[in-house]
Amino acid sequence: MRKVAVLGLGHTKFCFNSPKTQVEMLAEAAIDAITESNLTPRDIQSAHIGNCLGTFCEGQATVSQFACDDIGCSNIPAIRYEGACASGTIAVRDAVMWIASGYYDIVLVGGVEKATAMGTPLATRTFCMGTDSRYEYGAGLTFPGFFALLCRIYSAKYGIPMEKLKTQMAMVSVQSHEYGRKNPYAQIQQEINIDDVLKSMPVCTPLQLQDCCPFSDGAAAAVLCSEEVAKKISNKKPVYITGIGMATSGKMSSQYKYLPRIRARELSVQQAYSMAGIKPDDVDICELHDCFSIASFIAAESLGFFEYGKAPEAWEKGETRIEGKIPINISGGLKSKGHPIGATGVSQVYFITKQLREECVEQGVQVEGAKIGLIDTLGGDGTICNLVLSAD
Amino acid sequence: MEYKLPFKEYNKALRENRLLGLKCDKCGSITCPPKMACQECGSLDLDKVELSGRGKVVSFTTHYIAPMGRENEVPYTVVLVELEEGPWLLGNLIDLNPSKMSMDLLGKEVTASGRVYPGDMFTNGPISRPVFSLAE
Ligand SMILES: [Zn+2]
Numbered sequence: 001m002r003k004v005a006v007l008g009l010g011h012t013k014f015c016f017n018s019p020k021t022q023v024e025m026l027a028e029a030a031i032d033a034i035t036e037s038n039l040t041p042r043d044i045q046s047a048h049i050g051n052c053l054g055t056f057c058e059g060q061a062t063v064s065q066f067a068c069d070d071i072g073c074s075n076i077p078a079i080r081y082e083g084a085c086a087s088g089t090i091a092v093r094d095a096v097m098w099i100a101s102g103y104y105d106i107v108l109v110g111g112v113e114k115a116t117a118m119g120t121p122l123a124t125r126t127f128c129m130g131t132d133s134r135y136e137y138g139a140g141l142t143f144p145g146f147f148a149l150l151c152r153i154y155s156a157k158y159g160i161p162m163e164k165l166k167t168q169m170a171m172v173s174v175q176s177h178e179y180g181r182k183n184p185y186a187q188i189q190q191e192i193n194i195d196d197v198l199k200s201m202p203v204c205t206p207l208q209l210q211d212c213c214p215f216s217d218g219a220a221a222a223v224l225c226s227e228e229v230a231k232k233i234s235n236k237k238p239v240y241i242t243g244i245g246m247a248t249s250g251k252m253s254s255q256y257k258y259l260p261r262i263r264a265r266e267l268s269v270q271q272a273y274s275m276a277g278i279k280p281d282d283v284d285i286c287e288l289h290d291c292f293s294i295a296s297f298i299a300a301e302s303l304g305f306f307e308y309g310k311a312p313e314a315w316e317k318g319e320t321r322i323e324g325k326i327p328i329n330i331s332g333g334l335k336s337k338g339h340p341i342g343a344t345g346v347s348q349v350y351f352i353t354k355q356l357r358e359e360c361v362e363q364g365v366q367v368e369g370a371k372i373g374l375i376d377t378l379g380g381d382g383t384i385c386n387l388v389l390s391a392d
Numbered sequence: 393m394e395y396k397l398p399f400k401e402y403n404k405a406l407r408e409n410r411l412l413g414l415k416c417d418k419c420g421s422i423t424c425p426p427k428m429a430c431q432e433c434g435s436l437d438l439d440k441v442e443l444s445g446r447g448k449v450v451s452f453t454t455h456y457i458a459p460m461g462r463e464n465e466v467p468y469t470v471v472l473v474e475l476e477e478g479p480w481l482l483g484n485l486i487d488l489n490p491s492k493m494s495m496d497l498l499g500k501e502v503t504a505s506g507r508v509y510p511g512d513m514f515t516n517g518p519i520s521r522p523v524f525s526l527a528e
Contacts, residue, residue, distance in 0.1 A: 125459035129514070134399045135425035136482045138509045138521035140455060140462055145470050148453035152495065153472075156451075162495055204453045204470075205490070253472065254423075254431050256480035 001100040005230035006239045006389065007223040008036030009350045014187040014338030016116045018217035022054050025219035026067040026112035029343075033108065033221040034071070038233050041072035044223070045104040048095040050081050050088030050111030051342035056126045057117040064110075073108065084130035085291065086379030087111060088220070089345025093244045093385055095224050105229050110221035111347070113340035123215045127341075130380030132251035144212055146252060146381065147292040148204040150260040154294060157260065158309030162206060168312035169293035170197035173210050173335055175320065176290065180332020182363050185347075187216050187338030197293075211293040216338035220346040222353070237357045242390045243276030245269055249382025265302040268384040269376065273304075276388035278372060280304030283388075285355050285367045286326060287348040288376040290333040299376055300328060303386075327367045330355070345385065348375040356391040396438050397426035406506035406520035411445045413479065414438040422477040431479065445504035446527065447475040449497050454490040461512045469493065471524055473502055483522030501527040 010032030012018075012025050020028070026049065034041055049064035060066075064078035081091040088111030095109045115123045124142060131141045151169075155162050174194055180186040197210035230238055247264035249255050255263065273279060280303060288303065290296040297311035305326045306314050314320055320328040331337050331351040334344065352373035360366040375387040397414055402425065405412045413424030417439060421432035424443060429436055452471040462468075471485035483504065485493075502524035511518045 121458070121460035121463065124457060125461065125512075125514070128459050132425075133515065134519070137515075138519035139470050139482055139484050140458065140465060140468055140509070141470050141482060142455060142457070142459060144457070145453050145455055149451040149470065149472050152451040152453070152498065155495065156498055202454075202456045204455050204457070205493075207453075250427070250431070251425075253425065253480040253482045254427065256431075256474070 002102055003227040004096045004099045004241045005225055005227055006241060006349065006353045007225050007230060007234055008033040009353055010036070010221040011185050011347060011350050012219045013185050014216050014218035014340060016187065016217065018114060022051065022058055022060060022063045022112045022114045023066045023070060025217070026063055026110055026221070027070045029219040029221035030067060030108055030110050031071045033223050037223040039106065039223065043106050044073045044076060044108045045106055046076050046098065047073060047078040047108040047110065048081065048091040049078065050091040050345060052082055052084055052087045052113060053115060053126050053341070056122065057114045063112055083383040083385070084379030085289070085339070085341040086345060086377040086383045086385045087342045089348070089375065089377035089385035089387065090246060092345055092349055092387060093246055096241050096244050099224055099226055106223065106225045108221060109224055109346055110219060111343035111345060112219035113342040114217045115215040115340065116217050120215065132381070136251055136253065141252070142204065144204040144207050144292060147294050148207045149252070150298060151206055151294040154260045154298065160309070160312060165312060166198065166206060167194060168316055169211055170194040171315045172290065172293040172296045173197050175315065176329055176333040176335040179330050179365055180336025182365050183332045183337055186332045186336050187214060188336050207292055213291050213334035213339040216340040218338060218340040218343050220343045220350050222346060222349050238392050239353045239356045240390050241387055243272035243278070243388030245271030245386040247384055252381050255382065260298055261302055261308070262298065262378070262382050262384065264382045264384040265299065265376070265378070269303050269386045272386040272388045276390065278388065282372050283326060283374045284370040284372050285330065285352065286328050286374040286376065287331060287333070287352055288328060289378040290329055290335055291339060291378070295378070296328070299378070303374065303376055322365060322367055330365050330367060345375065345377045348377065349387065349389070352389045356389055393436070395426065395428055397440050402426050403520045406522060407508055409505045411443045411504055411522065413441055413443045413477065415441045422479050424475065424479045424481060443475060443477050447473040447481070447502060449500045449502055450474050450480060452485055452493065452497055454493065473524055481522055483524050486523045487525045503527050
């Protein structure tokens with residue numbers, strides 16, 4: 001298989017109540033990615049776009065088709081990928097295969113969402129569609145509910161008293177906001193402290209508002225190409241997608257004995273690590289799916305960074321900070337940067353690529369000497385996609 | 393191949409307070425809610441069985457927010473129960489004051505009955521849901 005490079009990048013501001021349509025947000029991010037690649041829209045051979053709830057927020061399906069046409073990528077194959085919150089990441093994974101196989105040389109990847117246009121009740125309802133509608137939505141299971149259930153299992157399984165665990169979870173949100181404040185594209189650029197988290201309103205016990213990422217609007221895009229094309233046209237430090245993985249699980253109750261671990265994540269990341277020929281220790285920076293504070297602990301352990309039950313201590317000791325053992329969510333993560341679900345995976349690609357290109361110095365968030373980055377995205381009860389990015 | 397226990401049949405039985413599951417001819421495990429294949433070994437050789445509805449609380453969460461159309465249910469408690477036959481089942485925990493619920497509930501014995509969520513514009517009709525109460 002051929003090596004796949006990340007060329008230009010594009011990213012809108014993530015926000016509440018965007019005045020732009022989904023097609024506009026996606027088109028703006030996409031044209032920036034194409035321009036930064038020293039290409040024109042006519043050079044793009046296909047488009048792979050993550051978008052989950054476009055039909056509910058604007059009555060718009062196939063945003064991929066309209067955005068491509070708007071920017072002059074006329075008549076190319078344009079595909080919408082849906083994997084709940086992992087929609088963007090699975091679009092990237094697929095695009096990688098199209099180039100690696102030799103079928104295409106230059107493709108556009110992107111993602112967009114406009115969840116805040118629905119308002120909180122409908123947004124909450126549509127996000128619930130990622131649970132099993134037959135057997136689990138009847139009881140009113142939501143996604144904060146899913147992670148709240150995992151939180152209690154985590155506390156019981158690893159013997160961490162809930163009060164202690166809650167304080168450690170608060171530290172996840174505090175760190176994300178500290179770094180997110182420095183991200184010009186972040187939705188919530190505001191520092192918070194542990195008290196703010198612990199005093200926020202209850203959402204799904206034991207999770208409170210400041211344990212949860214917001215509903216978001218926004219888009220991100222990137223151009224992927226073969227190594228040959230990248231060497232010819234790019235004047236940026238080369239970054240390659242060297243590992244991809246994906247796996248799925250069934251509904252929450254059928255994952256039973258394995259919880260709070262998500263088996264799909266362990267399988268997916270193993271695929272990505274083995275394709276890239278690396279181990280967790282080799283990863284210099286990670287963007288993982290922190291939709292809820294507890295989700296960060298669960299993810300970081302399955303990705304192989306910490307022993308099971310030990311991630312809370314890692315956040316407490318600062319091991320996930322820029323200067324720590326494994327810097328995690330230096331973009332601000334879903335919590336502070338925002339989580340427009342179709343765009344999230346592509347936004348993770350954006351920020352990891354920026355780090356590997358060493359373009360985060362000015363913002364004061366550069367992880368020095370970062371060469372290998374890992375991306376982790378979770379959709380629904382268990383659609384997991386992982387990507388390994390490497391500088392040369 | 394058709395499901396041995398389709399949604400419609402499971403749903404109807406639960407409405408009548410009967411919890412149905414599937415017993416695997418190959419490994420003996422119980423799958424509930426139903427699937428086409430055994431959730432332990434993947435065998436398609438399954439028989440319909442009626443379950444006791446008894447189990448222990450594995451986890452719970454009280455929702456203070458609700459999806460559209462379910463605002464009047466707040467606060468409601470979602471519970472994950474390990475049934476005595478083995479599988480885990482997600483339902484609601486009822487007859488308890490949410491403000492009095494603590495981690496002490498984990499491991500407590502509960503019994504299931506059925507209630508109906510009437511559904512909304514997105515569901516294809518009403519959906520039965522298991523509701524659990526603390527066992528006497
Ligand atoms: Zn079996």
